[in-house]
Amino acid sequence: MKQSLLIALLLLLFPYSHAQEHLIWYDQPAEKWEEKLPLGNGHIGMMPGGDIRAEQLILNDISMWSGSYDPTQWRDNASDYLPQIRAALLEGDNLKAQELVYRHFVSGGKGSNYGTGSTSAYGSFEMLGWLDLDYHLPDSEVTDYRRQLDLSSAIATTHFTIGGTTYTRDYLASHGEEDILVIRLRADRPAKVSVSARLWRPGNYQYKIIGNRIIMEGQLSDGVGTDKGVTYRTVARIYPFGGHTTYDGNKIKVQDADEVLIFVGNSTSLLPGHSDTKYREWDTILSHHLEAYQEKYNRVSLQLASPAPTNQLTTDKRLEYFAENDDPAFAELYYNFGRYLMISGSRPDGLPLNLQGMWAVGTQTPWNGDFHLNINVQMNYWPAEVAGLGDHVLPLVRLAQSLVESGTKTARTYYDADGWVAHMMTNPWSFTAPGEDASWGATNTGGAWLMQHVWDHFAFTRDTAFLRDNYPMIEGAAKFFMSSLIEEPTHGWLVTAPTSSPENGFYLPGGDTPVYICMGATMDNQIVRELLTNLCSAASILGINNEWTAKAQTILPRLAPHQISREGYLQEWLEDYKETDPQHRHVSHLYGLYPSNQISPYQTPELAEAAKVTLNRRGDAGTGWSRAWKINFWARLKEGDRALKLLKSLLQPARNSGGTYPNLFCAHPPFQIDGNFGGTAAISEMLIQSHEGFVELLPALPTSWEEGSFQGFRTRGGGIIDLTWSEGKAKSVTLNTHLPSTTIRLKHPTTGAITGHTVYKGRPITLQF
Secondary structure, eight states, rough: OOHHHHHHHHHOOOOOOTTTEEEEEESSSSSSSSSSEEEOOOOOOOOOOOOSSEEEEEETTTOBOOOOTTTSSOOTTTTGGGHHHHHHHTOOOOHHHHHHHHHHHHSSSSTOOSSSSSSOOOOOOOOOOEEEEEEEOOOOOOOEEEEEEEEETTEEEEEEETTTTEEEEEEEESSTTOOEEEEEESSSSTOOEEEEEEEEOOOOOOEETTTTTTEEEEEEESSSSSSSSSSEEEEEEEEEEEEEEEEETEEEEHHHEEEEHHHHHHEEESOOOTTTTOOOOOOHHHHHHHHHHHHHTTOOOOEESSSOGGSSOOOHHHHHHHHHHHHHHHHHHHHHHHHHHHHOOOOSSSOOTTTBBBBOOOOSSSSOOOTTTTTHHTTTTTTTTTTOOGGHHHHHHHHHHHHHHHHHHHHHHHHHHHHOOSSSSOTTOOOOSSSSSHHHHHEEEEHHHHHHHHHHHHHHHHHHHHHHHHHHHHHHHHHHHTOEEEEEEETTEESSSOOOOOTEEOOTTTTOOBBOOOOSOHHHHHHHHHHHHHHHHHHHHHHHHHHHHHHHHHGGGOOOOOOTTTSSSSSSSSSSOOOOOOOOOOOGGGGTTSSSSSOTTTOOOHHHHHHHHHHHHHSSSOOHHHHHHHHHHHHHTTTTHHHHHHHHHTTOOOOOSBBBBTSBBBBBBSBTTTTHHHHHHHHHHOOOOOOOOEEEETTOOOTOOOSEEEEEOOOOOOOEEEEEETTTEOOOOOOOEESSSSEEEETTTTTTOOEEEEEEBBEEEEOOO
8 A cells, every 4th residue: 555545544544633743652562672662750761562461661760870989990000101102103003002002001990891791890771670560351352552652741651442441551750749650550441450560670689568569679789799889779559449459479469440550669879769659649740740841841842844644654654654755744753752852861960861861671781871972972962952951961061070080080090191081981980991992992082072062051051150160170171181182293283192083993004903093083183172162262251361271272273183185085083094994883083063063064165075075985874873973964064955864764664773663762773862862963953053153044954844843942142043934945033042131143044144133031033034
């Protein structure tokens, strides 16, 4: 059946009138984890799969981390070998430098310890456990099945009819003061709800049933055999309305009730919560939840018109449809899902989103579910500011703050340098040393990259108190590079050494051994340039003038510039080495294009053209997050149709590499949430940009996105923008601000002229085009 006929038929069969593009829905239960629906409040979460007769709910808590502070992460004599490593690099003997790094300049102890099968202090993010629910339903035919996640309310629902009774199950992770998971079981006939409940997790734990409470308590491994691991206490409370309750071994069993409420709370020593919340009515919990959640979700909105009623397709079918057809409204749904994940996956006073966000299955998550600092944790926060969720960046800022003390020791121990440094990955225990494998662990700009988010948060909010509080951290990151850069011999440029271009290698002329260790990788040069520039800007705003600001101004013009190869692409290293993988997933040397602002079709057209050559050479394939990054690149290059092509690639059904799972989780594979957030950021980047000192409307609008509008998008400088367009052209824009006043420099969508518009809070200006 042709898709157009299928859509017409579905429109007749499913005449739902819910507000457009806030629903993810399916007509059958989940068969695997990547089909289950994520719920969370930034602290605790669950993933219902909509099973009919028996359900195993996955429970999560963002603070379920094994491991502990690791004093063995440093090699105490590492800096003794730094002169030898640098001498080899200066002589062009990168292979010798690499051998020295592997022997003397990687982490002490076990490092991240990933893939070894043994425990270590580094630890891993873990799931909380399972809540098994057996519903004791008759073995009859099931009809009218539907399960869905309403992004506008953060409520999941399963609905079906069996044996003449219609059952509805509601699931929410309360964003209100209750801070609990809630499951509501009901039916349209009395005395038809029965359920047995069991709470459990892998490993050793204490378990008991007291009254209507199931209690699970335990302690995660600290990795070193002591009792310093994270402790947890999980309580499930069962509240039946009618019927009768019995106890069956390790289960609570309710039979013939009219309705059942189940509350699940958790608290850990890392992030205390409400593990034992008392009873509250559903309506009260719902009211508190909606008030808190929708205040965030409703800050912005996006509307993209599609030529067909594709929202009548189940989400998994729509995912397949989008890959080959025009469906702009599906991009709207995906954007809303990204905002939902941001609000649900972390909260301003909690821990930052990790590689899994906060949703995991198992006790050893991929790559420890940690905070990768060479793009992944940063990508998690790319969409936040534009989407009005800048307060959700604060956990990332606190993560950076937590690294300063450890990073100061790392700077001194490895580089005999001032300031602080963090390398490729970290965890809640402030790991800042290089990784245990130099091929990926030698990158030393992880902490400096975090400073980009600190500066960007200020750029969007203009919060000088925030900037002043975090200035010492920015200065400390800059001090490290200002005291550790060396002069390369050919041009006298100041460069980092030793370092690497994240996870990509090269061959020395005439060699066939992969080499990773280098000096002055292009991404390093870009990040250091950005860091020192932002330091000087922050100092000027705050009235600071000292030896470090003076030194930054002296160093900036001596940093290695961008270099274009003879083939026209941007070089990834100081020398135009042959890559071990020309289609590598990392495109680190285009950091200056996105998320930084050093490459622009307007300001640096030659570099922008070199970036295009680089991207075409790299190819459009890759892991999920890699595809997401490339969408942002093409949006910055003002290539809307190419950006859409990559968005379709990101959203193609996941198979062997990259793509998207049926529940819209991004496939690395396996699942990594960074691709979701990278894709979300890219959609807003296609519609509005403000990184060059002015606001540009529809800078990379795909041809097929002819009509649409958005409300509440934020811009640097404190702007709040509403826009309506049709026939691919801006028709009206409304300028507002959250500040007392600000001047928004707006590029006219027709003439290209840039004009300043002073706006005052609550007194918006509307312009027609």
